[in-house]
Amino acid sequence: MIQTVGVIGAGQMGQGIAQVLACASINVCLVDLAQQALDSALLTTSSSVAKLQEKGKLNSATNPLPFIQTSTDMQLLADCDLVIEAVTEDEMTKRTIFESLNQICRPDAILASNTSSISIGRLAAIVDQPERMIGVHFMNPVPLMPLIEVIEAKQTSTESVAAVQQLAERIEKTAVVVKDRPAFVLNRILLPTINEAIRVVEEGTASAEQVDQIMTLGAGFPMGPLALADMIGLDTCLSILDLMFVELKDSRYLPAPLLREQVVAGRLGKKSGEGFYQYA
Ligand code: NAD
Numbered sequence: 001m002i003q004t005v006g007v008i009g010a011g012q013m014g015q016g017i018a019q020v021l022a023c024a025s026i027n028v029c030l031v032d033l034a035q036q037a038l039d040s041a042l043l044t045t046s047s048s049v050a051k052l053q054e055k056g057k058l059n060s061a062t063n064p065l066p067f068i069q070t071s072t073d074m075q076l077l078a079d080c081d082l083v084i085e086a087v088t089e090d091e092m093t094k095r096t097i098f099e100s101l102n103q104i105c106r107p108d109a110i111l112a113s114n115t116s117s118i119s120i121g122r123l124a125a126i127v128d129q130p131e132r133m134i135g136v137h138f139m140n141p142v143p144l145m146p147l148i149e150v151i152e153a154k155q156t157s158t159e160s161v162a163a164v165q166q167l168a169e170r171i172e173k174t175a176v177v178v179k180d181r182p183a184f185v186l187n188r189i190l191l192p193t194i195n196e197a198i199r200v201v202e203e204g205t206a207s208a209e210q211v212d213q214i215m216t217l218g219a220g221f222p223m224g225p226l227a228l229a230d231m232i233g234l235d236t237c238l239s240i241l242d243l244m245f246v247e248l249k250d251s252r253y254l255p256a257p258l259l260r261e262q263v264v265a266g267r268l269g270k271k272s273g274e275g276f277y278q279y280a
Helices: 012-023 035-054 091-104 120-124 158-170 186-203 208-219 225-232 234-248 257-264
Strands: 004-008 027-031 068-071 082-085 110-113 133-138 147-152 174-179
Touching: 004 012, 012 027, 012 035, 012 133, 027 035, 035 068, 082 091, 082 158, 091 110, 091 120, 110 158, 120 133, 133 158, 147 158, 158 174, 186 208, 186 225, 186 234, 186 257, 208 225, 225 234, 234 257
Parallel strands: 004 027, 004 082, 027 068, 082 110, 110 133, 147 174
Antiparallel strands: 133 147
């Protein structure tokens, strides 16, 4: 049984993953390049758990903080049963991390990526025991979203899939196992919608607020596609579309120029304070 889970990347996803694991009394080793990201992940965890408890949205009464160790040194991951990589959506960065994990982790440790789009099979090819590589695509915000899209590469063993399914049950998430194709299922469907919404704004057909109002009031979306893009991170949206365009070779996935302009200007959405909307 998985006792200790390593999480690399303490950004919005890594923080959320660490939080839900620790709330289920699972030991977490959280690693990031930036000490500031680690400090702010612990603060966010405390405030998020307090808010969820106040709203009655958390079954667990566990204080997660004693279950989370942090470090800027990947050696902290040496004895983990499972390591989940959740760093920036950039294949070269992720490849370098899995090369290091291949050296640092126990040979029986399961290695997972929270990537939104990058081939799990290509990442598996980096490590000596490729059958232990798997995709565990958590949704944002992790404490509230009940799904984990589990990605099974050609190399992934049934034991690795079963171990992740068991872990999902312990943290009260539903695991849906799918095949390893560019952007998997959720983003294959979601990102073209976000891209089209951006094109509508770019053409001047409607403002961001109007697009979101139309899609929430008219199509029953719980959140408009542009507010959602800001929440995901516009840099992440651009990386996913770029990858889909290259790998699926279909002009439908060509990122809207306005999306790239926003990213180049540093307007990354909620995490940078501005995207299609302004954030305090
Ligand atoms: P983020 O920008 O909030 O955080 C990324 C973190 O990774 C930062 O703290 C950064 O310091 C750290 N990092 C970068 N390079 C590193 C390295 N070499 N070693 C250690 N830490 C490093 O990004 P995010 O939104 O949390 O996304 C992380 C991953 O999760 C991406 O692969 C993304 O595609 C995926 N994902 C994102 C969402 C979403 O809605 N944002 C949803 C599902 C999956």
